[in-house]
Amino acid sequence: xxxxxxxxxxxxxxxxxxxxxxxxxxxxxxxPTPLERxxxxxxxxxxxxxxxxxxxxxVSLVAGxxxxxxxxxxxxxxxxxxxxxxxxxxxxxPYRLIVQLPGLAYRIRAxxxxxHVFSSHALHELLMVHSQFLMRQITQSAVCSRFHSSVQRLxxxxxxxxxxxxxxxxxxxxxxxxxxxxxxxxxxxxxxxQLRSKGVVEYRRGxxxxxxxxxxHQTSCECFDAxxxxxxxxx
Numbered sequence: 001x002x003x004x005x006x007x008x009x010x011x012x013x014x015x016x017x018x019x020x021x022x023x024x025x026x027x028x029x030x031x032p033t034p035l036e037r038x039x040x041x042x043x044x045x046x047x048x049x050x051x052x053x054x055x056x057x058x059v060s061l062v063a064g065x066x067x068x069x070x071x072x073x074x075x076x077x078x079x080x081x082x083x084x085x086x087x088x089x090x091x092x093x094p095y096r097l098i099v100q101l102p103g104l105a106y107r108i109r110a111x112x113x114x115x116h117v118f119s120s121h122a123l124h125e126l127l128m129v130h131s132q133f134l135m136r137q138i139t140q141s142a143v144c145s146r147f148h149s150s151v152q153r154l155x156x157x158x159x160x161x162x163x164x165x166x167x168x169x170x171x172x173x174x175x176x177x178x179x180x181x182x183x184x185x186x187x188x189x190x191x192x193x194q195l196r197s198k199g200v201v202e203y204r205r206g207x208x209x210x211x212x213x214x215x216x217h218q219t220s221c222e223c224f225d226a227x228x229x230x231x232x233x234x235x
Contacts, residue, residue: 007106009053010079011126022120029116030106035059037171041097042083048093050107051083057103058164060180061134062096071145071182072157074137075100077164079231080130086110087117087127100172100180101165136230144223150187151194155220157181158201158210160227168210177208195219 016023035057042048059082064070073095076082082097117124144153157180162168178185195201200216202209210216
């Protein structure tokens with residue numbers, strides 16, 4: 001069992017403050033699990049047997065088409081959990097869960113967390129708030145993909161990802177970023193070149209480094225502020 005005082009996950013921290021008994025009972029069923037870059041934690045339209053409270057790292061919620069196109073519709077860091085459908089009693093995922101940046105999670109079987117949600121009002125309320133936050137992300141992602149340029153979308157994505165990861169150094173390839181942003185690789189490469197020419201980011205050997213967060217924020221669309229402000233509701 002993981003050390004109950006060691007978690008950085010905001011949902012677990014809030015549960016400990018509001019209902020220590022429920023927190024300790026829940027932690028009895030949690031197990032520390034490494035998050036390896038690129039790992040598939042759940043597939044579209046398949047049952048999810050596990051729920052992951054992210055302690056560090058970033059997990060992407062990626063929707064796709066039958067032709068192979070994909071778009072990241074939301075991301076989860078230490079503010080929440082991945083596999084929320086399992087915690088709500090519905091096992092089928094409407095998207096893939098892919099580890100974007102490596103880290104650690106505390107995972108629990110879907111059946112077990114359903115029992116905890118049923119017996120703990122505090123946990124139920126926390127997951128409801130987190131569900132609303134994910135829906136806000138998904139909605140904003142749809143708006144962003146339809147109305148904003150590749151440069152704006154890349155800036156938004158870099159800000160959100162670095163915010164979750166807690167670092168300005170992101171180990172990512174242009175191909176992976178293109179899949180997450182939902183733009184052709186050539187468009188992402190061009191957008192990254194624009195940001196680099198302005199001294200906003202640096203790209204070298206698969207590492208994107210944010211050099212000027214203020215200018216990156218100015219380049220981004222309003223979608224970053226919309227999601228970032230909504231995030232405050234989940235800690």
